[in-house]
Amino acid sequence: MAASDIVLNVVFYVFAAAAIAGAAGVAASRNIVRSAFALLAVLFSAAALYAVMKADFLAAAQVLIYVGGILVLIIFAVMLTHRITDVNVSNESTPGPAAVFAVLCLFVALGVTVLFAAKWPRGPEPRPAVAGGTDVLLLQYQADGKTGLGWGKGATHEDRAVLVVRVPRAPEGVEEVEFQVSAVPGWRGDWVRRRIAGGEARLELSKLPSDDPATPKVRENRLHWRVKLRDREGASRPDDPFDEQVDFTVYRGVTEPAARALAGPFLFAFEIASVLLLAALVGAAFLARKEVKEA
Amino acid sequence: MSPSALASLAWPFEIGLHPVLDAFLSIFLICFVLVNFIAVYAGVSTLVERKIAGHMQARVGPYRVGWHGILQWAADALKLLLKEDIIGRNTDRLLFRLSPYVVFAGAFLCWVALPYGPNWSPTSMNIGILYLLAVASAGVIGILMAGWSSGNKWALFGAMRAAAQIVSYEVPVGLTLLAMLFVFGSLDMHEVIRQQAQGATWGLFPEAYGGIYSWGILRHFPFTAIAFIIYYIGALAETNRTPFDIPEAESELVAGYHTEYSGMRFSFFFLAEYANMFVVSAIATTFFLGGWLPPFPSVPSTGYAIAGGLAGAAVGYLKSRRGWDAMLGSGAGFAVGILVGAIQAPPGVDGAFTGSTLPEFVAGIFWFMAKVFSLIFVMIWLRWTLPRYRVDQLMDLCWKKLTPLAFVNLLAIGLLETRAEWWAALTGWLKG
Amino acid sequence: MRFLFSEHPLEHMLLLSAVIFCAGVYTILTRKNAVSILMGVELVLNAANLNFVAFAQYTPEGGAAGNVFAVFVILLAAAEAAVALAIIIGIYQNFGRVDVDQADQMRD
DSSP states (O other), rough: OOOOHHHHHHHHHHHHHHHHHHHHHHHOOOOOHHHHHHHHHHEEEEEHHHHHOOOOHHHHHIIIIIIIIIIHHHHHHHHHSSSSOOOSSSSOBBBHHHHOOOOOHHHHHHHIHHHHHIOOSSOOOEEEEEETTTTEEEEEEEESSTTTOOOOSSSSEEEEEEEEEETTTTOOEEEEEEEEESSTTTTTOOOEEEEEBEEEEEEEEEOOOSOTHHHSBBOSSSSEEEEEETTTSSSSSEEEEEEEEEEOOOOOOSSSHHHHHHHHHTTHHHHHHHHHHHHHHHHHHTTTTTOOOOO | OOOHHHTSSSSSSSOOOOOHHHHHHHHHHHHHHHHHHHHHHHHHHHHHHHHHHHHHHTTTTSSSSSSSGTHHHHHHHHHHHOOOHHHHHSHHHHHHHHHHHHHHHHHHHTTTOOOOOBOOSSSOTTHHHHHHHHHHHHHHHHHHHHHHHHHHHHHHHHHHHHHHHHHHHHHHHHHHHHHHHHHHHHHHHHHHHTTTTOOOTTTTSSOOOOGGGGGGTTTTTTTTHHHHHHHHHHHHHTOOTSSSSSOOOOTTTTTGGGGTTTTHHHHHHHHHHHHHHHHHHHHHHTSSSSOOOOOOOOOOOHHHHHHHHHHHHHHHHHOOOOHHHHHHHHHHHHHHHHHHHHHHHHHBBBBBBOOOSSSHHHHHEEEEEHHHHHHHHHHHHHHTTTTTOOOHHHHHHHIIIIIIHHHHHHHHHHHHHHEEEHHHHHHHHHHO | OOOOOOTOOOHHHHHHHHHHHHHHHHHHHHHOOOHHHHHHHHHHHEEEEEEEEHHHHHHHTTTHHHHHHHHHHHHHHHHHHHHHHHHHHHHHHSSSSOBTTTTSSOOO
16 A cells, blocks of 8 residues: 555544544533543544545635634533532433434444445546547546645655556557646647556646756646547557546646635625624624623 | 755655555644744733834833743633633533534644735635635634533623624625636636736836735725725734624623633634634734735846845935935945845746745745734734624624625626727716 | 445545534433533534535545535535524523523413
């Protein structure tokens, strides 16, 4: 297993264990303040898991709003609604068998659905195409350089795009695939050749200067690629390359897609949410005011 | 150190063991270096603060330990380490032991994302400033944890006041940083600094970069200057410095939320406070003062040498009206000019800040630290000059004065960025 | 059979969020303190968020919608927590304690 996979696994399992321990603490602790700080562990672990899933903006927003706002509010409420000189504040619970059984049933149902019942689509969808009379499958996905956490070598976080051409039934003589990738409409990059190995040929593109001179570089986000099949003598088949005008965008993190979505299709929901927040602000301030008693 | 060796200074280092072990070991090394730097910086800055306080109060401050008291910080650190560790009877032991580390973690997590030099920071994220604002919230939870677990009613009050103050002042701080994000367009702090490098030297040296007129604070004057002032006041409140140090003032609540802590546990709160001061000053220098960029534009150093020589000659002559002093002055000015020309960061390859040459690296770190320490000096100066705000005055200032001003500022900067022609029309109408 | 995170990320995330969800539901069902019940609600919301983001990032049609929905959930959780805690403080001022079993009258 690659080193990046090991690191990813370790990070996920550590934070998953912390989240489960925190959830158990919230559910079962007899001291309400300890429950609140176990909730802190859950919220932080959830933020770390968002970062593992490369949703970086969401991880920061989770810590900022949940930990910095909601958890502080919850702890204030705990301290304002108890006798504060009593440190071992008890937090009673009624753990009857009915509740345990219901929750267990729920968990088993969810587990069975996730593991056995549902067919989740895995990986990017290959797009069928025809190049030189041969059926090929075009595939693109975004691959992080080293780990899912976005390290870089001297420069900032690198995200690479990996373009894959799968040739399931290669005609005889076809040994290489030629890629031409361009990022700006009307501008064409160089033709880059890759061997077909195991039925597929891969090309890696990096956004920033990397050490490997054989890795083509792109400067913008949107990619437009063309594919030719070549045979052993180096002749390209066909003469006109197959032109795949697909806009795959390489995003660094989730900030830009989320911002475009919020200002685009989800604009109305965003505005309604801000009105709702205003209403909640005014309502909470009103509800929590001190009653001025008539003398 | 060759340039390529310096470039490979970015981690993960290849130490030669198993790659996973390399990764974790390089994380550990970076954190080790940073924690040591925080410890030394916090220790020395206690001495610096007491000396500055002394001299501002017309006395000398600590004077006995070492030459003019210069080893006082070591004596203080040793005292804290050797103190008895007292845990009260009424405390929640687990949380009491845990909270200094949570508070310190909230400060230390910010240190790994600061832009210390050109393209050089322990981690560089494309959500840089959002990450910093987020993990600063972890410190608030630690403060509440500390106040609660002390088992002391006054510690709890101090903790709640401190938490309320920090959370309230996050609003104007966030709004001013949002206004600066309108100007720069990127959450990534390296990108923010790179944008502050564009500036022409009044047409004389078109390829020059840097210089004080391209910094954030002079972009849409006066709104970004107002933003800087609002941010700085908010930063003072976030780090519980005077005039906002109600939670830890000695005359108010004994020592607030860290009353019950002694010895090494107390020193963690202490380290966290100074680390927080560094972080908020670093954010201010990144967004408003140009980060690690030099304040002089990158003209060739002969220009600085000549300018320095002439200035030194003028000063020397004017001070004493004698030719010899003019020559001495010009010699000193010449030397200073050469030094200034030498420590500006060269633009690297193609004007890109790759951070892979040693002069760039050293110059970047020097200017970053110089700016951050100047802001910290201003914080220390304010502490020993201004009286303290009362809690209700503090909240009034935040919610009724700074937040509306920050909103108006945000609106103005947003309009200037996107609809500059409205602004031109308005000023034309005002003049005519 | 290898069932590691790096090879089945979606299933791992969904199982983890199921565990957190069940812990949240258990908290809501068994606790008597109103603030504890609110903490259970936050657990449920976080589990749902993990689900949204997992589907957004690990399925090809995910896109930005899952992340945006998670942002909305966080926003609404903040609004709801603020109002709920204001109500709880009101209950404390009226009843003297925040026990949901004993706050069963409409007027004092």
